[in-house]
Amino acid sequence: MNEAEHDILISRVVDGAASREDWAALERAGAKEPALWRDVAMSLRDHARLGQAVxxxxxxxERVHATGAGHGHESMPFSHAVVMSRTRRAAAWGGWAAAAAIALAMMGRGTLPAGGEGDGPMVAGLSQFTPGQLWSAYVQNGVAEGSVIAEVPDREVVDVEQLPDGGGLIVIYKRAVIERARVENPQLMRMSVDELGRPVPVPVAPTRDESVRTPSKPTI
Amino acid sequence: MDTEQSRREPGGMAQAALTAVASGAPQGVPDRDEIELWATRAMSGERGAVEEVWRLNRRWVAAILLAHKPRWAEVEDLLQEVAISLVRKVHEVREAKAFRPWLRTVAVNVALAAARSGKRRAGESRLNTGEGHDDAVMGHRREDLPPPEILSDSEQGSRLMALAMELPDGYREPLLLKAVQGLSYREIGEILDLPETTIETRVARGRRMLRDLAHKNELTATP
Incomplete structure (x- = not known):
């Protein structure tokens, strides 16, 4: 039996696909060449380790979606997709503190719209819609008018409670939206820490798209 | 389409994620007919089908990217590019059978484009492994890792993967596909557009090459 045939037999053992004939051939070969069994053991171990690593x-x-339906992702530029990807990754790595560290706070004399202001009067008729429908309308309309880039696909689970009757779970989670705003006379600040470890805003120059694409330094 | 519906309903995604974590079960290997069905619908412009066909295939696409990407590139960033290409161009695929080879080509091209742009940025600075591979376009370097004797199991796995990146393309790609989610040789053959027997031979040979490399690097020390 040559080396290539050995390889195939060992590989079939690793895949759990060796037939009775394969095992018989392997036993015959192993009787003449005991090192073959060491190769089998190593291959099994390598396969398991490689499988875990890959x-x-x-x-x-699992976090990357080809979402299109209703969220306008079809026309999302690559830089936006990467921003979303990195924001998610930062949140996953270090929680919201890390995400906040790479986020630029828009402060000063800007005209950044704040939640609750400029949103218009509450229309009584809205009560006929579910929160899910209103949320969806907000995202879709925001994408259409350009104030929303996209909804972040992943939702961060904050807490989970078992229902007393055992009938399920209460899941508390965060959902996030990437928004775009025009800021007049902006002063961009980045959160940092001073020598005593206290959080302080540090002025930074606005970055361009090209820097967003640089892999090592995610910047929004 | 249950999956799509649950994704759109409040809480559906979080619950689905929790269920996956709680069960600890790996993603099921999708059936070929199922993939071709969704591919046909995606090619005809059905929006939900595009997302579904991506969900069914993205894991092996990640393995393809892993096999071809430059070291500095993040798999997730490249996956975003592949997903965007899928959304924009899936209608150009002529038949469902050609979908997976097409998607694999898109992934390889995205990885190679990233490698080219990286080379331009790096001013063509390269480091050659001496084994016919340009290390600047490989995913890992074995010297980045600590000595094998102090490695944990997962670190041993990472080191093994770094060694797998040194295998020639024709062996590296099927080996990683086989490792990623237990694709059958037939499915890998369909993705790589090669006969099933060729894939089995290459995986078997690739495993031996990896074993020899690992042995040479004292990763799998003799008991």
Missing amino acids: AAATACA
Whole structure:
């Protein structure tokens, strides 16, 4: 039996696909060449380790969506997709503190719209819609008018409570939206810490798209 | 379409994620007919089908990117590009059978484009491994990792993956696809547009090459 045939037999054992004939051939070969069994053991161990490593390296795939329906992602520029990706990653790595550290706070004399202001009067008729419908309308209309880039696909679970009757769970989670705003006379600040470890805003120059695409320094 | 509905309903995503975590179950390997069905619908312009066909295929696409990406690039960033290409161009695919080879080509091109842009940025600075591979376009370097004797199991896995990146393309790609979610040789053959027997031979040979590399690096020390 040559090396290529050995490889195939060992590989079938690793895959759990070796037939009775394969095992018989392997036993015959192993009787003449005991080192073959060491190769089998190593291959099994390598396969398990490689499988775990590749699974870990590709797990991020579960966070990447080809979402289009209703959220306008079809026309989302790559830089926006990367921003979303990095914001998610920062939140995953270090929680909201890390996410806040890479986010630029828009402060000063800007005209950044704040939640609750300039949103218009509450219309009584809205009560006929569910919160989900209103949220969806906000995202879709925001995308259409340009104030919303996209909804962040992942939702961060904050807390989970078991229902007393065992009939399910209460899940508390955050959802996030990437928004775009025009700021007049902006002063962009980045959160940092002073020598005593206290959080302080530090002025920074606005960055351009190209810097957003630089992989090592995520900046919004 | 239950999955799509649950994704759009408040709480649906979080609950689905929790369920996946709680069960600890790996993502099921999608059936070929199921993929071709969704691919056909996606090619005809059905929006929900595009998301579904991506969900069914994104894990192996990540493995393809892993096999071809430059070291500095993040798989997740490149996946975003592939997903965007899918949304924009899936209608150009002529038949459902050609969908997976097409998606694989998109992924390879995205990884190679990233490598080219990286080279331009780096002023063509390269480091050659001496084994016919440009280390600047490989995913990992074995010297980035600590010595094998002090590594945990997961670190051993990372080191093994770094060694796998040194295998030639024709062996590296099927080996990573086989590792990622237990794709069958037939499915890998369909993705790579190669006969099933060729894939089995390459995976078997790739495993031996990896074993030899690991042995040479004292990763799998003799008991």
